[in-house]
Amino acid sequence: xxxxxxxxxxxxxxxxxxxxxxxxxxxxxxxxxxxxxxxxxxxxxxxxxxxxxxxxxxxxxxxxxxxxxxxxxxxxxxxxxxxxxxxxxxxxxxxxxxxxxxxxxxxxxxxxxxxxxxxxxxxxxxxxxxxxxxxxxxxxxxxxxxxxxxxxxxxxxxxxxxxxxxxxxxxxxxxxxxxxxxxxxxxxxxxxxxxxxxxxxxxxxxxxxxxxxxxxxxxxxxxxxxxxxxxxxxxxxxxxxxxxxxxxxxxxxxxxxxxxxxxxxxxxxxxxxxxxxxxxxxxxxxxxxxxxxxxxxxxxxxxxxxxxxxxxxxxxxxxxxxxxxxxxxxxxxxxxxxxxxxxxxxxxxxxxxxxxxxxxxxxxxxxxxxxxxxxxxxxxxxxxxxxxxxxxxxxxxxxxxxxxxxxxxxxxx
Ligand code: FAD
Ligand code: PYC
Numbered sequence: 419x420x421x422x423x424x425x426x427x428x429x430x431x432x433x434x435x436x437x438x439x440x441x442x443x444x445x446x447x448x449x450x451x452x453x454x455x456x457x458x459x460x461x462x463x464x465x466x467x468x469x470x471x472x473x474x475x476x477x478x479x480x481x482x483x484x485x486x487x488x489x490x491x492x493x494x495x496x497x498x499x500x501x502x503x504x505x506x507x508x509x510x511x512x513x514x515x516x517x518x519x520x521x522x523x524x525x526x527x528x529x530x531x532x533x534x535x536x537x538x539x540x541x542x543x544x545x546x547x548x549x550x551x552x553x554x555x556x557x558x559x560x561x562x563x564x565x566x567x568x569x570x571x572x573x574x575x576x577x578x579x580x581x582x583x584x585x586x587x588x589x590x591x592x593x594x595x596x597x598x599x600x601x602x603x604x605x606x607x608x609x610x611x612x613x614x615x616x617x618x619x620x621x622x623x624x625x626x627x628x629x630x631x632x633x634x635x636x637x638x639x640x641x642x643x644x645x646x647x648x649x650x651x652x653x654x655x656x657x658x659x660x661x662x663x664x665x666x667x668x669x670x671x672x673x674x675x676x677x678x679x680x681x682x683x684x685x686x687x688x689x690x691x692x693x694x695x696x697x698x699x700x701x702x703x704x705x706x707x708x709x710x711x712x713x714x715x716x717x718x719x720x721x722x723x724x725x726x727x728x729x730x731x732x733x734x735x736x737x738x739x740x741x742x743x744x745x746x747x748x749x750x751x752x753x754x755x756x757x758x759x760x761x762x763x764x765x766x767x768x769x770x771x772x773x774x775x776x777x778x779x780x781x782x783x784x785x786x787x788x789x790x791x792x793x794x795x796x797x798x799x800x801x802x803x804x805x806x807x808x809x810x811x812x813x814x815x816x817x818x819x820x821x822x823x824x825x826x827x828x829x830x831x
Pocket of ligand 1: 659
């Protein structure tokens with residue numbers, strides 16, 4: 419339990435904590451500017467200050483903290499990836515997650531539930547075994563389980579053979595977890611602000627120009643500023659913002675929807691994912707079922723919800739959990755997922771000097787928040803690419819060195 423929570427419980431008086439930055443004037447120049455006040459940008463700001471002592475930093479957020487995908491995601495955290503590069507990267511993130519609540523002194527409600535990826539076909543069993551072997555080789559806790567073991571791990575799943583896609587087994591990843599997403603952003607923001615970083619909400623970057631001397635000028639709705647180095651961390655707006663500085667990204671932006679049920683008595687401990695049925699679900703501490711499925715099938719910059727999505731998702735949910743037929747959907751939303759061709763992120767240098775990018779986070783970037791923040795901070799501070807993210811550089815597409823993680827995405831997209 420975080421110490422802060424314990425202290426909070428024993429307090430006589432409760433005063434409000436400041437997680438949200440107060441409005442302040444924007445200066446004309448900063449050493450480092452981070453575009454995007456989501457989890458990634460705020461984590462980068464925090465680690466720049468904490469690990470590298472760099473505090474002449476401004477985070478520019480066009481809306482409010484975490485108003486992008488950070489507070490829209492379904493908060494699944496895992497490291498059971500398919501490629502060694504991916505698995506090691508996400509495993510480092512899990513290591514950071516485990517001590518993060520204590521470090522940021524905020525209750526992140528990090529809850530290790532175990533993660534089950536159901537296999538409904540022989541091909542899915544083969545790829546689950548492959549993932550399990552890659553994971554075990556790297557010391558990641560992951561194994562293929564059969565129906566009998568699955569029935570013990572999650573007795574609520576419908577294991578009938580009289581359904582469209584009978585369940586044959588599952589990839590079981592015991593460390594799989596969920597966390598309270600907005601608190602992650604608030605915790606990093608407060609940690610960065612306490613160390614002297616400036617965070618500016620309602621500050622949109624509208625134009626970017628790189629100057630021959632290496633500095634970068636950013637046009638914003640509050641005037642122009644100059645930065646020595648820039649880190650771009652804008653998730654679903656990556657192509658649009660990169661285009662401002664002349665960088666073209668191999669990204670397709672599509673909506674990803676999700677929804678929650680009304681609160682239900684606790685019945686589901688593990689996180690359950692079915693690629694064939696395009697369903698993933700976990701039960702929050704409040705009792706709500708947090709559910710999602712595949713991305714919408716068309717590129718679009720719109721975060722509207724559709725009835726089509728909920729109807730399809732519920733049909734698939736009921737195949738796995740038929741006893742939920744009377745449960746109600748409470749609310750629904752969407753975010754914009756920046757999909758790369760290989761389902762791996764784009765992190766590192768760009769053709770523009772001093773302009774670094776953290777993008778291509780599609781449907782998988784929340785779990786990477788701590789490791790992204792720490793690696794992007796190292797890159798911006800030192801100018802050299804950390805080993806852990808070397809394989810994710812933009813130029814891999816020019817070398818035809820894609821890093822295929824499609825098989826480890828939560829559901830088919
Ligand atoms: P964001 O939180 O989107 O932050 C980017 C910020 O940049 C935004 O606040 C935005 O307002 C700001 N911005 C954009 N343009 C500008 C500009 N011009 N100027 C200034 N600011 C700007 N990942 C997982 O690991 N597990 C999951 O279970 C999971 N589920 C998901 C479910 C859904 C429905 C969605 C949509 C995504 C899901 N993801 C999941 C993916 C995950 O949410 C993202 O990859 C992650 O949150 C990206 O974090 P970020 O900080 O880069 O982006
Ligand atoms: O990456 O595990 C994941 C995930 C689950 C739902 C969306 N993304």
